[in-house]
Amino acid sequence: MPSSAQPGQAIHALQIKEAEIAAEQSLVDAAHVRLDEMREDAQRMLQEGFRQSQTGTKGSLVDRDAMVYQAALRAQALNVADDGLVFGRLDLVPGAPGTVGAPGSTASNGATASNGTAGTAGASIGTAGAAENGGTAAGAVEGAGADGGSGAAGGPGAPDTSGALGAPGASGGPSAPGAVGGAGGPEQHGPLYIGRVGVRTRDHESLVVDWRAPAAEAFYRATPEDPRGVIRRRVLHSRGHKVIDLEDDLLQPALVDDLTVVGDGAFLASLARTREGAMRDIVATIQREQDLVIRAPADGTVVVRGGPGTGKTAVALHRVAYLLFRHRRRFGGRGVLIVGPNQRFTAYIERVLPSLGEGSAALRSLGDLLPGATATRHDSPELTRVKGSGSMARILRRAVTDHPPGAPDLLTVVHAGVVVRLDRSRLDKLRRQVHQRVQGSVNTGRRKAADALLDALWERFVEIGGLVDAPGIKRGEFTANARDQIGGFLAAWWPIRTPAEVLLSLADPDRLGRAAGRDLTPAQTGRLAGSLAHEDGWSYQDIALLDELDSLLGRPPRPTRKVREDDPYVVDGVNILTGEEVADWEPEFRELTTSIERSERARRVDDEAEDATDYGHVVVDEAQDLSPMQWRMLGRRGRQATWTVVEDPAQSAWEDLEASRQAMSAALGISGNRRNRRPLHTFELTTNYRNSVEIAAVASRVLAKAVPDAVPARAVRTTGHDAAVALLPDSARPAFVHAARDAVIDLLGQVEGTIGVILPLGWPQAPWDVPDRVQLLDVLEAKGLEFDAAVIVAPEEVATQSPMGLRTLYVAVSRATQRLTVLTADPAWKTVLSTD
């Protein structure tokens, strides 16, 4: 029978727990010692690779490349957070397929494990990595095998598993290609430890299994109904290297034998922890429904829905770590892009992946996806609707083909005394023809524009009788002479355009009206033109418009040639025919010796090109808010990508969900004909891990008003503190600000972590004299964030600021983990929000 703590035996229970913790500590210590050694090995190997690459011969470049590449991967993967390196333990049924548990595998066996007798199962985790096998880098990274595959846990040379990370240069190692925990794998004796990274002894015996390896799946998936050979699941809670608490879960009580069972709700306690302003990984406590998403197939699109606090963001980030682990070559090579709603949000989540040893994913907000332009503000709801609408794509397409501002209306050349003119109507016709020919890449079309002008000039020359007036003229002579005369004209008539300049040119209502056609009402045209005339930094929706223009304009050709001194078309360092900047450019001849150098170089080139970003996987968080234009922007970054899309329609700030949905389907390649359609896997998360039951009750009341048929997620943690809803006698802003200050002062004494003061849109966020842990933000900036305590200011105003105001308010009231204060001057809202 399990020796669990009984009432009245508190001291005994404490002693048992302490003994268990001490036993687990031995294993954890051993794992840390090994991890340090492995880090040193990886660093040594990296240095060795670089050293050789400077001295070796050409012939061995490939080997060195593989070595450096491997070592770099190892070093990165080993760079996991030290906190909770080992966080789980599974005691398995003896004789379960692939997992033969050691008899009597108590925690004290965990201690013996540290003496090198830990289960051998992990010996096959990761198996002998490519470096150990002398394999190629490619083999090293892709061998992880398909999801649920029967290949090795971590596969031959999965990058971060104990095998790949083991002693460098060791030959062979236990080959054990079978899966740990999978049918037909090697026998597992003793407990299986789960950690952030696979760790093996120098003798290749497993100490710790990487959480992403198939063998670790049971840790997250086993339930009493489907125990998967697990008798006891144990979660180790650590601070730094020190185990501070344990929590056990008995999955097969009948088989417990002499296993000790301890637990005091440490999971729930971990949910109640103080929020420090940055999101943390949840690797130790991923729940079954979340794990299903994390390990979902890597093909097509995964859509994750769920209410606030159900872990959608956390799950999406852990999925990235999983995909990079299992499919390193596929996703590591082409890159993973994670897109969040705003910069506050990306700052909030930026530590999660590095803490899991994954630093390679690109993290961007919707406001900084386009290099060179950063959003600093949100538009009003009406403007957001206009700018975000899919019809803006048509409008912008027309805008780039319009007569550019300041373009001349008349071209005149003189040849052999004959004056040849092209007037505005001829020039406009020519422009249309050239645009049709260049099909979108406006900035590279200048040469075609020059050719078209020269053709038209010759035609006109002939038309006006030039051949009669100047007999014997050959076309070649005419063209050469005309070309010399059109340079200046061409630069002004077909200028190299930038997205910003085109967008701002639409501040001219006539120009915008021409581009808009019937796509905008006169009122919308006026409002949009007016807003562009008074741009005060770019808005979030502007970035999508600039990106659309960027793709319509194409990039101006980059300098590829040295200046020819006698080149008549080069004026002030610019070739006036091609728009090319010509500098005294020297190609780099130095040989790039390693793949690292080459990829570095490639990255630099990419940075310069700024548009060579077609990612292998794209994660979109808070996707319910994306406008059709924003979806188009994202679609361009993942034309061949697989996707993870995270959303809660009930939190949407974007009104036309149907249009947004269609734009999403087009971007993700899940619309269109059946043959091209990519698979779609949809998941629903149902448990709210953020809000206390008391706060969730308030959120549910708002949800019932915002989306009457929606079902709220289930909150699991009570605090005993109901939300405070204060009715202010005065609805003027200063009264709210005053009350908010008072509320903050109270809350500073009640919670240790962060406090968010969430204001309606457009309220000034004058700096307050408060500690750093208090943040002032508007309702849109609050998306995706969480605080220990939140103060919601003027819900009545948030609710009416836009047609989606109630949903935005739902976002605001679902941010807090422990305390919620709402300040309203509207008695009706006091009634709606009060739960007592």
Ligand SMILES: Nc1ncnc2c1ncn2[C@@H]1O[C@H](COP(=O)(O)OP(=O)(O)OP(=O)(O)O)[C@@H](O)[C@H]1O
């Ligand atoms: N399995 C888990 N174990 C521990 N903490 C968890 C777990 N799942 C989620 N959390 C925590 O719950 C909080 C909410 O998670 P997250 O922000 O990912 O939710 P969300 O669904 O994206 O919310 P929103 O829709 O409001 O943006 C975070 O602090 C996260 O760390």
